[in-house]
Amino acid sequence: MNVNIGALRYDGDKESGPLSVTMPRRTKAEAEATREALLDAAEEVFFDKGVARASLEQIARHAGMTRGAIYWHFKDKADLFHALLNRVRLPxxxxxxxxxxxxxxxxxxxxxxxxxxxxxxxxxxxxxxxxxxxxxxxxxxxxxxxxxxxxxxxxxxxxxxxxxxxxxxxxxxxxxxxxxxxxxxxxxxxxxxxxxxxxxxxxxxxxxxxxxxxxxxxxxxxxxxxx
Amino acid sequence: MNVNIGALRYDGDKESGPLSVTMPRRTKAEAEATREALLDAAEEVFFDKGVARASLEQIARHAGMTRGAIYWHFKDKADLFHALLNRVRLPxxxxxxxxxxxxxxxxxxxxxxxxxxxxxxxxxxxxxxxxxxxxxxxxxxxxxxxxxxxxxxxxxxxxxxxxxxxxxxxxxxxxxxxxxxxxxxxxxxxxxxxxxxxxxxxxxxxxxxxxxxxxxxxxxxxxxxxx
DNA sequence: ATATTTACATTCATTTATGTATGGATGTAG
DNA sequence: CTACATCCATACATAAATGAATGTAAATAT
Structure with a gap:
């Protein structure tokens, strides 16, 4: 099993846009890494621009993905927001x-x-x-x-x-x-x-x-x- | 001088939409009253829905006006917001x-x-x-x-x-x-x-x-x- | 080896808000 | 009594964001 957590696969495209024109599916570990990357990106963009003014497009781009990735991992913006808070919850x-x-x-x-x-x-x-x-x-x-x-x-x-x-x-x-x-x-x-x-x-x-x-x-x- | 502060003129239309199809200009006192009415409406709508989700259309309708009234009295949403805060400022x-x-x-x-x-x-x-x-x-x-x-x-x-x-x-x-x-x-x-x-x-x-x-x-x- | 599912990218349709431009009726100045 | 400025309503053009639909190549199951 190809365990490769924590590092996204790159294919030469160093720009922060989508990785390639036809970037394929990742392994489970890679998928989990992109989920975390999306949360990290959401954290930054939400912090910088506020939740309302932050578009999913901006968040996705900031993580080197497109909105497709967000809509795959999260239902919508609210779901993304909830997931964000759950990362730091501590009673x-x-x-x-x-x-x-x-x-x-x-x-x-x-x-x-x-x-x-x-x-x-x-x-x-x-x-x-x-x-x-x-x-x-x-x-x-x-x-x-x-x-x-x-x-x-x-x-x-x-x-x-x-x-x-x-x-x-x-x-x-x-x-x-x-x-x-x-x-x-x-x-x-x-x-x-x-x-x-x-x-x-x-x-x-x-x-x-x-x-x-x-x-x-x-x-x-x-x-x-x-x- | 027609001093009539605090009461908008109505012309039979009791609905909360625009007062009439070709509602004309008001006196200075009436204009000042609609300005206050717009601020009151903004206060309510901002409070209920948050500033970001509150549209100028909603605020105008809530005051019985249209967006035209808002854009006459205020430059934009930010200006309206500033005017709102100035009403209660107290060092x-x-x-x-x-x-x-x-x-x-x-x-x-x-x-x-x-x-x-x-x-x-x-x-x-x-x-x-x-x-x-x-x-x-x-x-x-x-x-x-x-x-x-x-x-x-x-x-x-x-x-x-x-x-x-x-x-x-x-x-x-x-x-x-x-x-x-x-x-x-x-x-x-x-x-x-x-x-x-x-x-x-x-x-x-x-x-x-x-x-x-x-x-x-x-x-x-x-x-x-x-x- | 083939079929299926996964993990996205891309495209499209729709909605929603904004800013501006214009029109029009009246108050107001002369 | 005219002329203009005021106070709005209406209409239009534009932009931006969303969500759904579709495409697709590789991972995974069989």
């Missing part, structure tokens, strides 16, 4: 699990703090950064896609995980006196949400890990009980 | 001035806190709410419009005003010990930004004034110096 709960497993910490507040730090690290990775920027700042609704509902689902899911930790911390008396876990949750979630929004709008304006990390630590210092 | 500094004038408070921290409350009240007004929702969640770049740059300008301007207040508060020893005014600024701005984003995405999910107000008070309680 906040899994970030918490990761922290719980790697570090031997049992304090719910410390676990949460580290998970927040890790979420910033995640979102700095180019693919995650661009994809989140697309979802937050570069797409409106179209066909059956409602990015606002998607964002809502993500936020609520994240809030739920945060609340579980802060509720636990509150029960252990770790929170500042008079601070309800519900309030602490909104405080943390809104701050992180705003921070990420601001940074994604202009990543060059400030270093996310540094300033964001300091902000997280400051907030956790403020909401923690201290003698 | 944060003016909110601060308003507080300084109406209340006799001289504490920079209290002034800032009240201005934050007032900003929530402002954004709950239907026109402000819809327009901000359009800018934040319902438009991508198109032609010469870059909503991300617009958002950036607004945020930086707001940050600047907040920082002036917090810097002043810090110099007066009003901030919690060890809390830099730069950090406090980011904390407050990110939280407010995230809060507004979340609320605009789904205004029914929680009451902004109540929960947001409580959040503001909590945060100011945390960042203030207290014996």
């Amino acid at each position: 906040f709960e899994e970030l918490l699990d990761e922290v719980r497993e790697t570090s031997g910490i049992d304090s719910p507040l410390e676990t949460l703090r580290l998970a927040c730090h890790n979420s910033l690290v995640r979102i700095e990775r180019p693919r995650d950064r661009r994809t989140h920027a697309i979802l937050l700042h570069r797409c409106e609704f179209f066909s059956d896609i409602n990015p606002l509902e998607m964002q809502n689902r993500l936020v609520r899911e994240c809030q739920k995980s945060m609340y579980k930790q802060l509720r636990h911390a509150h029960d252990l008396g770790l929170l500042a006196p008079g601070l309800a876990p519900e309030t602490a949750t909104r405080l943390l979630q809104s701050m992180l949400s705003g921070l990420v929004h601001d940074w994604l709008r202009d990543p060059a304006s400030f270093p996310l890990r540094d300033e964001g990390g300091a902000l997280i630590d400051t907030l956790f210092g403020l909401i923690s009980w201290n003698a | 944060f500094e003016e909110l601060l001035d308003e507080v300084r004038e109406t209340s006799g408070i001289d504490s920079p921290l209290e002034t800032l806190r009240l201005a934050c409350h007032n900003s929530l009240v402002r954004i709950e007004r239907p026109r402000d709410r819809r327009t901000h929702a359009i800018l934040l969640h319902r438009c991508e770049f198109f032609s010469d419009i870059n909503p991300l740059e617009m958002q950036n300008r607004l945020v930086r301007e707001c940050q600047k005003s907040m920082y002036k207040q917090l810097r002043h508060a810090h110099d007066l020893g009003l901030l919690a010990p060890g809390l830099a005014p730069e950090t406090a600024t980011r904390l407050l701005q990110s939280m407010l930004s995230g809060l507004v984003h979340d609320w605009l995405r789904d205004p029914a999910s929680f009451p902004l004034r109540d929960e947001g107000g409580a959040l503001i008070d909590t945060l100011f309680g945390l960042i203030s110096w207290n014996a």
Whole structure:
């Protein structure tokens, strides 16, 4: 079996148009590679021009293909968009699990703090950064896609995980006196949400890990009980 | 002079299409009224369908006009969009001035806190709410419009005003010990930004004034110096 | 070895939005 | 009372994107 994942076959035509006049069918591995290439191209073009203004023709050309390839691998633009988001999906709960497993910490507040730090690290990775920027700042609704509902689902899911930790911390008396876990949750979630929004709008304006990390630590210092 | 602002002339045709086959020119006041009607229609259609998917035809029909009216009053879609934003523009500094004038408070921290409350009240007004929702969640770049740059300008301007207040508060020893005014600024701005984003995405999910107000008070309680 | 399916490229028909050009009736200035 | 400018409606030309249909050579199954 000809396993050749990750490299498209070329036939001398170095231009970024269709590979040749009668380019034939590829092996399964090559087909999977072109699917990924199409997703990469969609990521770039969506990011640069916005989802609405990005045509499937531009995306296909950017990947060295034609629209035929897109319509083979994806139903339409919306389907392509969904596939794009699925590549970077990561529930906040899994970030918490990761922290719980790697570090031997049992304090719910410390676990949460580290998970927040890790979420910033995640979102700095180019693919995650661009994809989140697309979802937050570069797409409106179209066909059956409602990015606002998607964002809502993500936020609520994240809030739920945060609340579980802060509720636990509150029960252990770790929170500042008079601070309800519900309030602490909104405080943390809104701050992180705003921070990420601001940074994604202009990543060059400030270093996310540094300033964001300091902000997280400051907030956790403020909401923690201290003698 | 026939002053008749706020009411379009009808000629028996109650349908929402063009008023009549050969509807003539209006008075200056009527023309200004249709301009406002077009902006109202744009606000609604942009909000419902997103800026990219909203056609000028739909907007015109929604106002009981045709595209001819739009192209008379505005250069193109981008110009219409700009005019829409100008209706609700309000710098944060003016909110601060308003507080300084109406209340006799001289504490920079209290002034800032009240201005934050007032900003929530402002954004709950239907026109402000819809327009901000359009800018934040319902438009991508198109032609010469870059909503991300617009958002950036607004945020930086707001940050600047907040920082002036917090810097002043810090110099007066009003901030919690060890809390830099730069950090406090980011904390407050990110939280407010995230809060507004979340609320605009789904205004029914929680009451902004109540929960947001409580959040503001909590945060100011945390960042203030207290014996 | 043949038949079939796969993985695209190419072509075509349709839709949709835009910008402009033109027309026409009335307000308004003189 | 005329003349012109204003405020729109209508008509037209153009462009761009979509989705479906079709073609096709190689991979794969039989």
